[in-house]
Amino acid sequence: MSSMNDQYKKGPELRRRAEPVARDQSAGSAVGIERTPTAALQTILQELQVRQTELELQNEELRRRQLGLEASRTHEFDIWDLAPIGYYALSEQGLILQTNLTAAVMFGVTRDALLKQPFSRFVHSDDADIFHLQRNLLSVTGEPQAFELQFMKVDGTTFWGHLAARVVQITKGVDLMVLMLSDITPLKLMEESLKDLARYPTENPNPILRIDREGCLLYANSSAQGLLTEWHLLIGQPAPAELGQAVERAFLDNRPCEIVSRHDGRDWLTVVTAITGTSYANLYCVDITERRLHEESLRKLNEELEDRVRARTSLLERISARMLSAQEDERKRVAMELHDSLGQTLSALSLMGGQVMAGSCAEGRAGHMACAPAMMTVLHGAIEEVRRISMDLRPSMLDDLGLLPTISWLIRNFQNANPSIKVRKRIKAEEQAIPKPLKITLFRIMQEAFHNTQKHGHASEIVFALATARGSLTMKISDNGRGFDTETARSSGDAGLGLTSMQERTEFSGGTFTLASSPGSGTQIVAHWPLPDGEGAPSS
Numbered sequence: 394m395s396s397m398n399d400q401y402k403k404g405p406e407l408r409r410r411a412e413p414v415a416r417d418q419s420a421g422s423a424v425g426i427e428r429t430p431t432a433a434l435q436t437i438l439q440e441l442q443v444r445q446t447e448l449e450l451q452n453e454e455l456r457r458r459q460l461g462l463e464a465s466r467t468h469e470f471d472i473w474d475l476a477p478i479g480y481y482a483l484s485e486q487g488l489i490l491q492t493n494l495t496a497a498v499m500f501g502v503t504r505d506a507l508l509k510q511p512f513s514r515f516v517h518s519d520d521a522d523i524f525h526l527q528r529n530l531l532s533v534t535g536e537p538q539a540f541e542l543q544f545m546k547v548d549g550t551t552f553w554g555h556l557a558a559r560v561v562q563i564t565k566g567v568d569l570m571v572l573m574l575s576d577i578t579p580l581k582l583m584e585e586s587l588k589d590l591a592r593y594p595t596e597n598p599n600p601i602l603r604i605d606r607e608g609c610l611l612y613a614n615s616s617a618q619g620l621l622t623e624w625h626l627l628i629g630q631p632a633p634a635e636l637g638q639a640v641e642r643a644f645l646d647n648r649p650c651e652i653v654s655r656h657d658g659r660d661w662l663t664v665v666t667a668i669t670g671t672s673y674a675n676l677y678c679v680d681i682t683e684r685r686l687h688e689e690s691l692r693k694l695n696e697e698l699e700d701r702v703r704a705r706t707s708l709l710e711r712i713s714a715r716m717l718s719a720q721e722d723e724r725k726r727v728a729m730e731l732h733d734s735l736g737q738t739l740s741a742l743s744l745m746g747g748q749v750m751a752g753s754c755a756e757g758r759a760g761h762m763a764c765a766p767a768m769m770t771v772l773h774g775a776i777e778e779v780r781r782i783s784m785d786l787r788p789s790m791l792d793d794l795g796l797l798p799t800i801s802w803l804i805r806n807f808q809n810a811n812p813s814i815k816v817r818k819r820i821k822a823e824e825q826a827i828p829k830p831l832k833i834t835l836f837r838i839m840q841e842a843f844h845n846t847q848k849h850g851h852a853s854e855i856v857f858a859l860a861t862a863r864g865s866l867t868m869k870i871s872d873n874g875r876g877f878d879t880e881t882a883r884s885s886g887d888a889g890l891g892l893t894s895m896q897e898r899t900e901f902s903g904g905t906f907t908l909a910s911s912p913g914s915g916t917q918i919v920a921h922w923p924l925p926d927g928e929g930a931p932s933s
Contacts, residue, residue, distance in 0.1 A: 437775055438739075444779070452724065476698060478691060479574035482561075487511050487528070490569065499554075499574060501546040512572065517543035517551055524556075531558050531570065541577065553581040575691070583679055584664065600661070600678035602626070606644060608637030611673060621678065623656045636663075640674040643667040653681070660685045741771050788836070795824045796832040800839065804857065807843050814847065814855060821860040831922060834902045835859070835868055838895045842870040842918055845891050850874030850916060864924050871917040876910040895920070 479496030481489055489510050497504040500515050516524045520542040527538045537559040544554050557573040594601040600617030604610055610632040618626055624633045631637070635652060643650050643665045652663050662681045667674045745768050791799045797820060804816045827835070839857065846852050852874030859868050892908065895918065899906035904922035 437772070437779065441779060448724075476694065479572075481512060481572040481574065483512055483570040483572065485568070485570075487513055487570075496574065499546075499552075499576060500544070501548055501550075515544050515546075517545050519543060527556075527558065528570070531560060535560055544574075552576055552578045554578075573695075580681075580684065584677075599680075600663075600676075602632070602636070602663075602676035602678070603673055604632045604636055604640045604676065605673040606640060608632055608634075608640070617678065620659075621654070621656050621661065623654065636665075636676065639663070639665045640667070640676075643674050739775060745771065791832060791836060796827055796835060797822075797824050799836060800857075800859070803836070803840065803843070807847070811847055814852060816855045816857060819856065819858040819860075821858075821862075822866065823861070826861045826924070827866065828924065831866070831902060834898050835920075838868065838898055838918075838920055839870065841891045841895050846872045846874060846916075850876075852915065861924065866922045866924055868920045869917065871915060873915045876912050876914045876916050878912060879908055879910050 476493060476495060479499045480491075480493045481496055482491040484490050489507055489512055492504055492507050494504060497507050500507065513521065513524060523540065524542055527540050530536075531538045537557065539555070539557045541553060541555050543551050545551050553576070555575045555577045559571055561569050561571050563569055594612070594614045597614060598616055600621050601612075601614045602610065602617055603612035608631050610626060610628055610630060613626045613628060624636070626632070632640075635654075639650055639652050644667045647667070649664050649666045652665070654661050654663065659680055660682045661678050663676050663678045665674050665676050788799050788802070790802060800818070800820070804818060808814070808816055843855065846855055850872050852872035855870065855872045857868075857870055860866075896906040896908075899920045899922075902922065904920055907919040907921075908916070909919075910916040
């Protein structure tokens with residue numbers, strides 16, 4: 394809303410900046426102006442130069458906004474809030490630039506408080522070296538990294554997390570480190586409980602094995618023999634080859650290793666721990682079927698999120714291209730109108746003024762007076778043309794008289810230009826009940842909707858309704874035209890810049906936008922805004 398308020402305030406500012414520029418530009422043509430027959434012509438020329446300068450300043454503002462749109466497009470990470478895992482985007486210095494709500498909850502802070510903080514602040518001091526080592530490895534190789542660390546919340550509590558890291562190039566020469574954090578504390582607690590239960594292997598409900606370095610099965614509790622059916626465990630006999638290899642690897646690496654196997658449709662994680670000072674290793678097994686299903690759902694969710702980000706980026710690119718095209722079309726239209734209408738009128742006026750100055754008309758004052766009516770007619774035509782172009786760019790009566798008279802003016806002009814389309818107006822709102830920043834938004838949406846109906850709808854009737862009730866403002870525009878399939882239009886990206894513009898104008902100003910249409914049933918647009926307290930009471 395604040396950005397729209399700023400836009401509304403720029404009109405007088407552009408005017409103030411345009412007038413001195415126009416005076417400087419007109420200085421070079423002062424001699425020509427002095428030869429003109431009337432002071433009114435000088436005023437008109439000055440007004441045209443100011444209008445032209447205003448248009449140039451507005452075009453420059455549009456170009457700046459376009460650059461801002463392209464820069465902000467790469468930071469569309471709000472979709473991450475849907476993910477059940479924490480997402481963090483880090484700068485090259487390791488500062489958190491962007492994150493989702495889940496990530497903030499993991500550390501027990503608000504998302505705003507998390508921004509610009511070093512991510513390493515939340516890594517437990519015992520694992521700080523591991524984090525810096527993996528981060529440097531990612532920076533050097535560019536290859537994704539995955540590892541487990543202990544993290545600390547702001548309240549001092551710790552948790553275990555599985556961290557996946559990768560580098561994403563935002564623009565040429567600008568990279569971000571993207572981290573994905575999953576809370577694996579329940580799994581770690583389960584592993585610890587398994588180790589505790591391993592003291593009582595016979596009573597342990599989870600499979601426990603003991604295998605020596607020669608690959609011989611020394612022990613298997615009843616759970617192992619009943620659940621790990623694919624291994625056909627026999628005490629005193631060689632263990633399956635994959636278990637023997639895992640035992641040897643645990644001894645060589647001097648740290649536990651893990652293997653995953655499947656038995657009777659269940660997934661089992663086996664942690665192989667070499668017992669120091671002995672020639673055997675203990676194997677602790679835990680059912681991870683639910684965990685694997687959860688990881689698979691997360692993987693599918695991540696793929697879906699990436700697809701949606703790509704689709705959003707593609708949509709923004711198409712909208713950006715359409716905006717540029719629309720800007721160029723508008724400039725071309727204004728330029729043609731200035732050339733074809735005002736250019737011709739002013740040329741004729743200049744020619745007539747030259748004839749008067751040269752004495753081509755009848756001699757004496759009577760001759761000059763005879764030419765005056767024709768010149769005034771042309772001059773009045775130029776004034777009306779300036780007013781028409783100005784009203785198309787921004788109707789001054791919106792500021793002078795208000796929204797409701799401007800709506801009536803727009804409907805009257807539309808019906809004059811399209812006599813085959815009947816417009817029915819239903820207004821149940823008072824001028825003072827409509828917030829000033831919303832007035833230009835309402836007018837532009839109405840203008841675009843009427844244009845779409847005239848160009849695409851093939852309708853014979855339009856119903857325009859504007860009403861305030863129960864603290865809200867609602868505008869409905871419907872027609873009886875041919876309509877279209879909204880789902881097909883959205884999925885194919887052919888919804889059009891006009892519909893997109895109307896929706897964005899509504900949502901950017903704090904409202905909701907609804908479009909209903911189907912082939913052969915016409916089209917209805919509903920835009921709805923909540924009003925400040927004390928406004929929007931039903932009009933009598």
